Amino acid sequence: GDSVTQMEGPVTLSEEAFLTINCTYTATGYPSLFWYVQYPGEGLQLLLKATKADDKGSNKGFEATYRKETTSFHLEKGSVQVSDSAVYFCALSGGGSQGNLIFGKGTKLSVKP
């Protein structure tokens, strides 16, 4: 079945460092790909998405490109801030008929000043 694998955390970076969180997927068909972020004490929020190969999703300085050839959707940010500290989830739209999501295990990011 469809699945998502993302790098395990926790990831600890200093402010202004470059961030990469790897995400690869296995899927039949052509799923949409998502990154969700969960700040402490809050629900998941959609960070960005891409719906087809070579699409680049971007938001708040974060970017991810849908790479069909490598089945990847790595999240990147050039300069992280303390406020980016959160758990990041990679997800794909599953095979269900109603758009259910399949999530990776999440990567906790801590950014230190």
Place this chain on the structure above:
Amino acid sequence: GAVVSQHPSRVICKSGTSVKIECRSLDFQATTMFWYRQFPKQSLMLMATSNEGSKATYEQGVEKDKFLINHASLTLSTLTVTSAHPEDSSFYICSAAGTGNTDTQYFGPGTRLTVL
């Protein structure tokens, strides 16, 4: 942006009792709502998908008689954990998708259930 609320945020109950969790879409109509369960340091696992006015579709391995889902209106879905036991303790999260756009889900803040 679209807002989804959950109530309660935390609940502690005794073994054998039932607990109801509400999920509301506050500023949009949600034709489809999803219920997830999240174990510590684990991913979100889809439990069931519900459409307004129809029976929920449960994922394999999820007991539909134990986890009762009702989606009575376009803004409200409820999850009732019946005869709860300690192994049901978990973080339950709902999400909602708007009309014609099930590709984007908006998540509630989650409900922490602890069964003693």
